[in-house]
Amino acid sequence: MPRAEGVNQPAARDMAADLLKGTAIPLMIQVHIVELFARQEIMDGGAGRVLLFLGGVPVAPVFLAVLGFYALRSGPTSGRVILRGGCLIALGGLLNVGLNLHLLLRMLFGSNVHLRELDAWAYVLGADILFLAGASLMAIVLLRTALKSQPLLWIAASVGVASAAPWMTDLLTTESGWKWPAAFIAGRYRWSYFPVFPWLAYPLLGVAAFHLRERVHLSRRGGAIALALGLPILLFSAPFAIESSHDLPAYYHHGVALFLWNGVFLVLWTLLHARIASWRNGVTNWLAWLGRNVTACYVVQLLLIGNLATAFYKTQTLFECVLWFVFVLVATSALVRAYAGPRRRPVSV
Numbered sequence: 001m002p003r004a005e006g007v008n009q010p011a012a013r014d015m016a017a018d019l020l021k022g023t024a025i026p027l028m029i030q031v032h033i034v035e036l037f038a039r040q041e042i043m044d045g046g047a048g049r050v051l052l053f054l055g056g057v058p059v060a061p062v063f064l065a066v067l068g069f070y071a072l073r074s075g076p077t078s079g080r081v082i083l084r085g086g087c088l089i090a091l092g093g094l095l096n097v098g099l100n101l102h103l104l105l106r107m108l109f110g111s112n113v114h115l116r117e118l119d120a121w122a123y124v125l126g127a128d129i130l131f132l133a134g135a136s137l138m139a140i141v142l143l144r145t146a147l148k149s150q151p152l153l154w155i156a157a158s159v160g161v162a163s164a165a166p167w168m169t170d171l172l173t174t175e176s177g178w179k180w181p182a183a184f185i186a187g188r189y190r191w192s193y194f195p196v197f198p199w200l201a202y203p204l205l206g207v208a209a210f211h212l213r214e215r216v217h218l219s220r221r222g223g224a225i226a227l228a229l230g231l232p233i234l235l236f237s238a239p240f241a242i243e244s245s246h247d248l249p250a251y252y253h254h255g256v257a258l259f260l261w262n263g264v265f266l267v268l269w270t271l272l273h274a275r276i277a278s279w280r281n282g283v284t285n286w287l288a289w290l291g292r293n294v295t296a297c298y299v300v301q302l303l304l305i306g307n308l309a310t311a312f313y314k315t316q317t318l319f320e321c322v323l324w325f326v327f328v329l330v331a332t333s334a335l336v337r338a339y340a341g342p343r344r345r346p347v348s349v
Helices: 015-037 040-044 046-054 060-071 078-099 101-109 129-147 151-172 179-185 201-213 220-246 248-252 256-276 282-292 294-312 318-340
Strands: none
Touching: 015 040, 015 046, 015 060, 015 256, 015 282, 015 294, 015 318, 040 046, 046 220, 060 129, 060 201, 060 256, 078 101, 078 129, 078 294, 101 294, 129 151, 129 179, 129 201, 151 179, 151 201, 151 256, 201 256, 220 248, 220 256, 282 294, 294 318
């Protein structure tokens, strides 16, 4: 998953960026558990709506915007950025196999007729966020020659991608063999989670934010005013975002309206975390550590949840989901800490 640094390591880490990613990790774990473990009546109820929303805009848009923000921060060569994008795509392919390994083995060798009838390619070629992250880095390299360091142009490009998403989705949804590559671009398929349209819009927005920060320096008082003005707008319009997040196909293939709402949320969410970054305590330090090792956390929690889901798919009560959440969060933290160690560089992409 995206890291809060470019290919060239910056001189000092941004605590707020690490916190943004670190806060997203528990929210991401809970939404994966709810989607895969929770009984359908929970998904359809009020709890499901709230939990899906919490696992929506504060997670994937945050990861992708941070990716864009730091993609070119240290001025890496185009080749290095493209290589990094290719590594993310390769990791995404390996992860698809790993997280579905239990299911794939049962499909191949098990006696369950229903499982044997499933299409394995829908799991192996799932268009998940690592593919999108890699493709986004390549797109940023291609676009920076034309858009340069002009934040308004990057904003226009991000809005253009989100606006074109519904049209691209209709154009690329097909039942022919082209559906497999189309799922990564815009096609509406069950295994198309993070297609380029509309999700490329968030890394582009992150690039715009980076160039804006070089020109606009918001004071602490200005940030407080922005929060005071923006929060009522978000609260008033929250039902729209909650319903959009609950309808997963619509969420994965949303258009410009939800993108604009998410964009306002990202600005205020970032301002809030910039304030929290000064609160140095055990919780914020742990969240920042998660954020610094976001790729490893993402991979470990998906390997755990994905393979467990074959046995517990949509059978768990809300209380059981809470227990699973605690288990996966603790196990992920422990496994990543054991792998990364206190002296190794952050396992972040």
